[in-house]
Amino acid sequence: MGQGATGHIHVPDEAAAQEEADARLRDAEAALQAAKEWAQVTLNSIGDAVVTTDLESRVTYLNRMAETLTGWSCVDALGKPLVQVLTLIDGQTLQTAANPAQRAMEENRTVGLAMDCVLIRKDGSQLLIEDSASPIHDRDGCLKGAVIVFHDAHHSPTHSSKLAYQAQHDALTELPNRILLSERLSQAIGLAKRHQHQFALLYLDLDDFKTINDSLGHAIGDALLQSVAGRLNECVRTTDTICRQGGDEFVVLLSEIEKSQDAARIAEKILSALAEPYQIFDHELRITTSVGISLYPDHGTDEHTLLNNADTAMYHAKKSGRNNCQLFSAEMNALKAQNNNLGSQLHLALKADTLFLDFQPRIDIATGYMVSAEALLRWRSPTQGLMQPSAFLPVAEARGLMVPIGYWVLGETCRRLQAWRREGGDIVPISVNMSAMQLRDKTLPARVAEILNKTGLDPHFLELDVSENSLMHLHTDASISTLAELNRMGIRIAIDDFGDGSASLKHLHCFPIDTVNLAPCFVHDMLNNREDAMFIKALINFGQNLAVRVIAKGVETQAQLNHLESEGCDGAQGFWLSKPLSATNFRVLLGPDRPALQLSH
Structure with missing residues (x-):
């Protein structure tokens, strides 16, 4: 056999292979960087503040809004304890509030910030915030840290609604206050004029409440007022309004009655309910109440006159021995003027x-x-x-x-x-x-x-x-x-x-x-x-x-x-x-x- 051709196996150039691998790595890194930059841009573009932590509750990231709201830069905050960067207090008690990141990790679930949560910013100023914290897991489900997302609560619908509620309700008893009573009374006057019906105002004053409050202290006095508010709610219809006028005075608007006896019947029911003993802490307390009644339109057709005449009737009830109700009469105004004198x-x-x-x-x-x-x-x-x-x-x-x-x-x-x-x-x-x-x-x-x-x-x-x-x-x-x-x-x-x-x-x-x-x-x-x-x-x-x-x-x-x-x-x-x-x-x-x-x- 003659000299034949020799067979060759092709071996890729090692340098070329490395270059291809490096190219793929660069592409992956570029993609990762692009993703990170995109995530960064996204996080910096949203209106909420975002703070992340590791398992030891040390800060690992702040977005731009978080920097703005906390006063900390991301560079300065990295590695610091979360409680130092995100210092929270209870807006009602002014006591230090539990930081939600730790709770989210411990309970392995999303948790909301406490109501009235206030952020103490780096410069010492305060900011009311709201939202939530969640645990962070890797792709295998292992816990890696937590993320807190929050925003300025002053302009949120929830906060606006809360502020509106607070503006119209008494903080202690959660009853309507004078502002809301004025609105309801104005509505009642309008409806009564339109439909030719009458309504009643009951003005209540707790007899000897000041003695209890002064002798046993304001904590017991406040608890007693809350109990009174609860009993009042049980005495009237859902369409009626109970207002804490201030101190130990309450006003009840009976939105529609057929005759004056209906108002007197409700007043007697209130007197009986409020006279039952109260167990406040370790004290058994008893109080009585004086009630004055004014009727629309017999005793006034405007808010001021009706309230003033109900108050006058209440004062007459006190002068008549307390623990009773009195219907307003014109002669009572002369008595009130005499007492003022x-x-x-x-x-x-x-x-x-x-x-x-x-x-x-x-x-x-x-x-x-x-x-x-x-x-x-x-x-x-x-x-x-x-x-x-x-x-x-x-x-x-x-x-x-x-x-x-x-x-x-x-x-x-x-x-x-x-x-x-x-x-x-x-x-x-x-x-x-x-x-x-x-x-x-x-x-x-x-x-x-x-x-x-x-x-x-x-x-x-x-x-x-x-x-x-x-x-x-x-x-x-x-x-x-x-x-x-x-x-x-x-x-x-x-x-x-x-x-x-x-x-x-x-x-x-x-x-x-x-x-x-x-x-x-x-x-x-x-x-x-x-x-x-x-x-x-x-x-x-x-x-x-x-x-x-x-x-x-x-x-x-x-x-x-x-x-x-x-x-x-x-x-x-x-x-x-x-x-x-x-x-x-x-x-x-x-x-x-x-x-x-x-x-x-």
Whole structure:
């Protein structure tokens, strides 16, 4: 065989192969870079801020909007703890809020930012934000970090809606406020004119709420107002409007009624519902309510007149004994004007020192001798003459004058007693009624000490009378401490109107009590009412078990006095024994030439 051709196998050039691989890598890198740049452009183009973190909650990325909203540049923020770059607080409590990225990773789900979430920016300024955080997973589903997406909440529909709600509702009770009531009332007037029907406004004021709020604190007062709001909602229709007018005042708009009796029926239902006991924390509280009613169109055809007349009727309800409802009448406006005038006169009376005191003796039943007396506030109005406390004290309370008047009575009592003593009178202890507002005042012991020091009166000649209901509202460590400090000074402490409240032996043991004064309402009927007689006996035994003196108030007959003596009551006070006496006439009973301080009817 001749020389034949040799066969060759083609081997690709290694350099060419490497070049092809490098080209593919460059293409991939270019594609990846393009994708990253596209992602970067996309993230920087959207209106939301985007922040990403690794598993340790360290910042790995901020888009342009995140840089703008946080104040941090992406370069400066990289690797820093998320809580440093994205510092969040609760807009309501101003406490540090939990950062959502950690929660998203722990729960492996998308979570929303807390409502009212505020971002503290790098420069310290604050920004309300909203949105969410989500975990980041790789293609195999492994957790790699978290992403937080958020935006400025001030211009969001959700925030705008929330702001609109807040502008029209009371923050504490979530009831409509005056702004929304005004809108609803305007609508009601328009509809009533068009369809020729009537509607009603109920103006509510909680009786003695201020005493509870001042004695037990605002937290309990706020919780009580929230409970009241809940009960009111259960008393009316969904088409009606309940508004918190402010403080402890509420307004109910009954959008359509057929007759005035319908409004009165709802008012009575409200009175009954609000009078049920409230369990607020560890306190059982009881309150009553005064309600005024105005009707459209009988009592006004505009918002201002209807509200003003309902308020006037409510004030008349308070003057009529509270815990009742009153329908507006034209005569009430004259009474309101009179009370406004009285309030102005009372301000002047306190400044001009034109108030004065009468004194009603209290006797020891066994001996018939006077052993103490009660100081009773009096005022001679320039326009109405001599007025009883029941006529002007509600006006004083409405004008915020109870505390200054209370201190005036304390000072005048001590001054009178010491003056009589210097004149040679054989003085007896005088009791002064104290308001819960005074007793909650931490400076009360110091102020009383100052009065005693200024007048020179021996403390054991002063007795402070606290009503049973006020005492229960005062059941706080601070108030008990105040009474204990007064008692250590030598001042006597008495429960007034005992039996008319809701005190218990457990509560009373906490207070330093020397005397209990039985409420007159039980003394009045005890001879004709077996239940009252048994109740009086139980109260006397109750007082004796506490080792305190028991004084019956409101004694008006010898038969009542005899019955009290037979039951073992210690003392008595009332018209049968002596009417309240002027300071001059009372001074006669303290004359040094009298062998004893015995009273005779």
